[in-house]
Amino acid sequence: MIAVSLTVTRSGTEEELLGAHPEGLLVFGNDGRYALVGVRANLPKFASGNRVQGAVDENARIVQGNVAHFGTYTVDTATHSPLLE
DSSP states (O other): EEEEEEEEEEETTTEEEEOOSEEEEEEEEETTTEEEEETTTTTTOOOOOOGGGGGGHHHHHHHHHHEEEEEEEETTTTTTTTOOO
């Protein structure tokens, strides 16, 4: 499944975690596990072309512009929607 948005709710307020139109992938396994990887659409490239040689400000922008996590999920039988746990 291609991720087209990544909205989180904090204290009752919705927020686009990676801004408008992020790019990403969400994979659901039939074993009840999932993996998500997402990045900002405008994530900068490293000036050196090598992530190991990134400057402090480059590293900060890139870390803040992506998210990856995994875990387990169940399916809400009423809505047929996955619920990440």
